[in-house]
Amino acid sequence: SAVISQKPSRDICQRGTSLTIQCQVDSQVTMMFWYRQQPGQSLTLIATANQGSEATYESGFVIDKFPISRPNLTFSTLTVSNMSPEDSSIYLCSGSGGEKTQYFGPGTRLLVL
């Protein structure tokens, strides 16, 4: 299994600002994913972070709003840009070693005022 850490664990931000969330995996993983989870709801995939190339975004999510980097096989960042209160959510990072099993980080709880 993989152990995944995220920073920050929570933040309160002003509208119009941006926040970058970091995701670190303790071993090399093939795939990394970013999800959003509204309180009391299921997980929604934002994008697949591809190592060395542009991320693959799901319908409804765009690169200008959620730029993602993945410089190597153990690290990725998600930026939430030009934030509005609607961006308040839990952001989760996951990693998969190639057998489809995904391991999750603890999440980043974001509140936008």
Next chain:
Amino acid sequence: GENVEQHPSTLSVQEGDSAVIKCTYSDSASNYFPWYKQELGKGPQLIIDIRSNVGEKKDQRIAVTLNKTAKHFSLHITETQPEDSAVYFCAASPVNYQLIWGAGTKLIIKP
């Protein structure tokens, strides 16, 4: 595309009793079915998974069954304990690496 339905949305059981959560999927190409437990304030934790070449898998008090013909899979928790209280999610994975998620089941263990 794949669609996963999960029932019930809330399940309340007496401590010591069994709990069963059911999921159905639509894409017959799906071949991987994990179950996650999410406690308040934490990320989802993988508790058990099953692949399409297996009909049942057990790990201590937790078991998962898969019926490929009917396209449904279930999580069974026996001898429930207070620490089993959480939200449980099922998921299905079609041919790529993505997971399609159920809506979640809030499991409440009554003392």
